[in-house]
Amino acid sequence: MATLVQAVxxxxxxxxxxxxxxxxxxxDVGPPxxxxxxxxxxxxxxxxxxxxxxxxxxxxxxxxYAGGRPVCEIQFCDYAFNTIDLMKIAGxxxxxxxxxYEMPIVLMTPSGSGxxxxxxxxxxxxxxxxxxxxxxxxxxxxxxDAYGLMLSAIADPNPVMVLLPKALLRVRGEQxxxxxxxxxxxxxxxIDAPVGDRTGWQPRWPxxxxxxxxxxxxxxxxxxxxxxxxxxxxxxPLCVKAAxxxxxxxxxxxxxxxxxxxxxxxWHAISQxxxxxxxxLIVNEDTExxxxxxxxxxxxxxxxxxDLLVRPRVLLGQHIPGIGLNQEYEKNSVPxxxxxxEAMKALATEEA
Amino acid sequence: MPRELTQTEGNxxxxxxxxxxxxYSLPAERCLEIFRLMVRARTMEERMIKMxxxxxxxxxxxxxxxxxxxxxxxLQVKKGRGPxxxxxxxxxxxxxxxxxxxxPVLDGIRQMAMTWTDxxxxxxxxxxxxxVPEWNVLPVCSVIGVNWVKAxxxxxxxxxxGGDGITIVVGGDAGxxxxxxxxxxxxSTRPGHELPVLMIVMNNGYGISTPAYTQHSELHIIDRGKPxxxxxxxxxxxxxxxxxxxxxxxxxxxxxxxRPYMIEALVSRLYGHSSSSGAMRVRxxxxxxxxxxxxxxxxxxxDEEAAARIHxxxxxxxxxxxxxxxxxxxxxxxDVRRFTYASSDYxxxxxxxxxxxxxxx
Numbered sequence: 196m197a198t199l200v201q202a203v204x205x206x207x208x209x210x211x212x213x214x215x216x217x218x219x220x221x222x223d224v225g226p227p228x229x230x231x232x233x234x235x236x237x238x239x240x241x242x243x244x245x246x247x248x249x250x251x252x253x254x255x256x257x258x259x260y261a262g263g264r265p266v267c268e269i270q271f272c273d274y275a276f277n278t279i280d281l282m283k284i285a286g287x288x289x290x291x292x293x294x295x296y297e298m299p300i301v302l303m304t305p306s307g308s309g310x311x312x313x314x315x316x317x318x319x320x321x322x323x324x325x326x327x328x329x330x331x332x333x334x335x336x337x338x339x340d341a342y343g344l345m346l347s348a349i350a351d352p353n354p355v356m357v358l359l360p361k362a363l364l365r366v367r368g369e370q371x372x373x374x375x376x377x378x379x380x381x382x383x384x385x386i387d388a389p390v391g392d393r394t395g396w397q398p399r400w401p402x403x404x405x406x407x408x409x410x411x412x413x414x415x416x417x418x419x420x421x422x423x424x425x426x427x428x429x430x431x432p433l434c435v436k437a438a439x440x441x442x443x444x445x446x447x448x449x450x451x452x453x454x455x456x457x458x459x460x461x462w463h464a465i466s467q468x469x470x471x472x473x474x475x476l477i478v479n480e481d482t483e484x485x486x487x488x489x490x491x492x493x494x495x496x497x498x499x500x501x502d503l504l505v506r507p508r509v510l511l512g513q514h515i516p517g518i519g520l521n522q523e524y525e526k527n528s529v530p531x532x533x534x535x536x537e538a539m540k541a542l543a544t545e546e547a
Numbered sequence: 548m549p550r551e552l553t554q555t556e557g558n559x560x561x562x563x564x565x566x567x568x569x570x571y572s573l574p575a576e577r578c579l580e581i582f583r584l585m586v587r588a589r590t591m592e593e594r595m596i597k598m599x600x601x602x603x604x605x606x607x608x609x610x611x612x613x614x615x616x617x618x619x620x621x622l623q624v625k626k627g628r629g630p631x632x633x634x635x636x637x638x639x640x641x642x643x644x645x646x647x648x649x650x651p652v653l654d655g656i657r658q659m660a661m662t663w664t665d666x667x668x669x670x671x672x673x674x675x676x677x678x679v680p681e682w683n684v685l686p687v688c689s690v691i692g693v694n695w696v697k698a699x700x701x702x703x704x705x706x707x708x709g710g711d712g713i714t715i716v717v718g719g720d721a722g723x724x725x726x727x728x729x730x731x732x733x734x735s736t737r738p739g740h741e742l743p744v745l746m747i748v749m750n751n752g753y754g755i756s757t758p759a760y761t762q763h764s765e766l767h768i769i770d771r772g773k774p775x776x777x778x779x780x781x782x783x784x785x786x787x788x789x790x791x792x793x794x795x796x797x798x799x800x801x802x803x804x805x806r807p808y809m810i811e812a813l814v815s816r817l818y819g820h821s822s823s824s825g826a827m828r829v830r831x832x833x834x835x836x837x838x839x840x841x842x843x844x845x846x847x848x849x850d851e852e853a854a855a856r857i858h859x860x861x862x863x864x865x866x867x868x869x870x871x872x873x874x875x876x877x878x879x880x881x882d883v884r885r886f887t888y889a890s891s892d893y894x895x896x897x898x899x900x901x902x903x904x905x906x907x908x
Contacts, residue, residue, distance in 0.1 A: 218703075245737070249696050250730040257700010257714075260685055261630050265700075281696065284688055292678035292686040293669035294886040329887055331894065347893040411896030411905065459896035462905040494904070 196379055197372055200364040202338035203234045203303070203357075204386060205372055205403045206345035207266060211240045213405070214349045218258055220244050221251055221268030227393050231270055232305060232364050236388045237398030248274055252281040255300040256288075266349065269304040271312075272320035272358065279323070285354045286329025298329075299352045303345075306334065307429045307480055308529050309362025314517035316361070317525070319481035321428070321457045324356050325490065331410050332457035334358040336431035338368030340455055343408030351410060358457070360428040373404035413461035415468070419448025422474035422543040425465055425491065427454040430478045430530050437536035447543045457487060465491065466498060473504035476542045480529035483511035504547035510538045566846050568788035575848040581622070581647075581787050582843055583857055585614040585836050588643040590861035591652045592818075594869060595659045595674055599822040603873065604659040607822040609675050610640035612815035613749055615835035616784035619791040620747070621647025623798060624715070626682050630708040634683045634701035636694040636716040639675040640749065641687070648682055653868040660872040663882065670878045692725030694718055695746075699734035702742035711802040713743040720811075721754025723768055735807040736775045744807040745797050746777070749784065751816040756824065772809045784812030785835040 197205065210216040218240055221230075225243040229236030244251055248269050255267040269275040275282075288298045308317040324332045331353055335341035341359070348355035367379065376382050385399040416431075417438045426434045431453050438449040450468040454460055469475050475495055477488040488509045495507045512529040519525065530538075565572040573581075592609045599607035610617060621644035625633045637644060642655060654666050658677075661670035667677045668686075678686035685697070698716035705712045716731065735742040748768045752759050765771060769779030778800065782793035790812065797808045815832035819825060843849040887901035888894075896905045 245730075245733050247730050247733065249727060250699070250734050253693070253696025253698075253727070253730065254700040254703065254734065257634075257697045257702070258704055259700070260697070261634065261701040261704035261708075263704050280690055281693060284690065284693060288686055289889060290885075290887050291668055291672055291676075291688075292680075292886075293665070293667070293671065295667075295678045295680045296686055297889045299889075351891045351893045352889040353891065407893055410891070410894040456896075459894065459905045461896070466906070 196367045196369065197338045197375055197382060198365050198367050199335065199338045199341045199359070200232050200234050201382065201386065202342040202368065202372055203345055203359065204236060204238070205375070205401070206342045207235060207238055208400050209346060209403050209405070210266065210349040211238060214346065215264045216240060216266055216349055217263040218242070218265045220254065220265070222246050222270045224268050229388055230268065233387065234303070235268070237386060248278045249281060252278045252285065252302065255302065256281070256285055256298065259298050259300045260296065264299055264349070266301040266303065269302065271316050272304040272306040273315040273318040275304055275320060282327050282330070286327045289353070290329055297352050298354045300354050301348045301357060302354070303357040303359060305361040305364065306358040307360050307362060308518050308525055309360070309429050311520065311522065311525070312361065312518070313520040317518035319479070319512065321358055321479070322481040322485065322487040324358065325458055325487040329354065331355045331459065332358065333410065333455060334360065334428045334457055335455060336360060336363060336428055336453055337370070339370040339372055340408055340414070342372045343406045344455065346405065347407045347410050350407065355410070358428065362429045363432070373406050374402045376401050408455065411456045411459040411461055413455055413464040414453040415450060415464065416453050417449055417451035419450055420472060421447045421449060422476065422539065423450045423452065423465070423468040423472045424476050424478060424539055425452045425454055426478040427457065428479065430480055430535065433530070433532045433535050434478055434539070436532060437539050440536060441540055441543070445540065447540065449539060449543070460491070462494065465495070469495065469499045469502055473502060473547070474542050475503070475507045476538055477509045478530055478535055478538070480512045482514045483509070484514045486511050505542065505545040508538070508542060510535060566788060566843065566848065568786050568842070571788050571792045573788050573791055575846070578788070578843060579848060581618050582839055582849070584618045584647045585643065585787070585839065586857050587652060587861045587864065588614050588618065588646040589836050590858065590865050591646065591655050592642055594865040595656070596818060596822070596826045598659050598869070599826060603869070604661065604674065606673050607659070607826055608639050608673060608820070610642045612751065612817035612832065612835065613640050613784065614643040615787040615839060616749070616782070616790040616812045616814060617641055617643030618647040619787055620644050620715070620794055623791070623794050624648060625712060628681050628683060630705045631710045631712050632683050633712055634685065634705070634714045636685055636698045636701070636714065637677065637687050638691070638694065638717050638719060638749070639673065639687055639689065641677070641717060642675060645677055645684070650677070650679070652864050653871060656865065656868040656872045657875065660869070661877065662872055662875045663878045664875045669882070669886070691719065691722035692727040695725070695727040695731035698731055698744050699742050702735065702744045706742055706805055713745055713798065713801045715745045715747065717747045717749060719754070720748055720750035720752065720759055720768060723748055723771070724762070732772060732775045732777060732807070736777065741806040743801045743805045745801045746772070746807060746809040748809070748811045749814050750811050751814050753816060753820065755820050767811060769809045769811045777807045777809050779809030779811065781811045781813065784814035785833045785838060787835070787839055
């Protein structure tokens, strides 16, 4: 099976071949490197830019104004903070001009912790991004969703930010991307650039097919009647693992919802699950003050206060200036499997 | 001697000589065209300032003092839609450019009056924040400097597309302190990927209330283009004839060479920064309109009566436009969310436009 980052590469190949993508660009995005995580190796429209994040986003906006379809990359979301005002402008162009101009850009950027990235390769971005009205924000937790969400991001005529969980980029999917070869070694030989001299290397693209994951559509990845867990990105597979463990050890069964789209989010899926379980935990690793999960919690309280059996809760990253390199810092800063399992068990077993 | 003018200001043009300014000249007919447009742009701005004080509008910001450059710019734009034509990343003092391109005064007044009929922003944005897709006029943004990083993007598409369309990007002198100005020069001169960007700095000597000489030590802003191999020139932006030729030279270079060029236009700011500083008439700066009017009268292609008629016609036009705009519909509560999103087949929550928080308010 393809890794998440291979899935992104296949989606971009599909995008530039069939969906009209004209430019894929960013720092180290073009040859020879093809992206610091290899997301853009071998793509025919990929090119390198100056190390200028504001320039990258400005270039994307300009290309879109002139009729192109750009996909730009900020190498790590940790370096996107100096582009926030341009993100605001990209999000407001259509609204501000009364529909005169559209802004069909895709910005992809790795987000979150889990690669021992210290202060500036461990940031999360979805809570910041969720405040950018006019954008759509997605965050896949597996390879197939990364493929399908990237295709939707490209095809949607609005600005779409694709947050890629850093920790999961090299994780293989459990489901095949349509058109992907059976043998993952064969896929690697076909589309991964060789280490060392890459002069003359060309990818052999498998005949990948159209596969859209709609924006605003969550996935129910485990079902259970005891409680609901909502997550996305790096913490989603941890929630799934915790759910499986608690099912085996304690007989507790959870609805685990992979939100996939941060905005628009699938309120219907959350709401429906709460009506079933009356218990909800929201898990993500962004810092806890003014966290996107708090917004979901507010919706839960507004709409389901009288449907809840126990207090709704969140498990989020600590409100600290950064994530330290020593792993004692990291594992105590953001949710990990033990803390997630503990929170889920407490949620499911609290007396109503 | 040039002859006197008769009943209407245009009648005697065939007999008038070129109007000369220093080493440059323009045909009298062209000068009269520029003059009329400058008058209309100035009159519109002054009417808007009154609106800001009478309550018919709120904040005012605009371009009185920049008309001698902005009108010749608008007249020389290759006007149209798409990469075959010029893209305009303008700042909020470019009313003269829009009037010269053919924008009705009514459309400027509509934005000041915040009507739903305001074609630039539906009553959402400050005055002077134009957006005209038919002419590649991109939405003007209050944030200074950001134009500089968006301009290489349109130019990148134009370079690849071919043809002679260029990207014109305008900013003030103070905004060149933003890193985005540097970004524009870096991105427009990547070796082998040079871009057709005409960078225009309108140097009025101020950043809001702060004099430029207290913050900037460079002699000329165009000097900053030298390390990038960007040619440039400083022009007297109060002189429409000199400005016309500077723009013509710059455009010819950018259209044919497909590389950037920089103009620094020295201009006035005749009503201060904006209504936030009172929008009071500044008396100690050159007034390009009064100077040009005097020059045309001196040259005999205009007389005082004809000039007065031109001013009066512009005033009548503005009054009529205001009267019309005030009768037109205003945005309503139902319009707040409109135009947030374009329709999408790939979004199950917002297939059409934004409708409030997902599945309910």
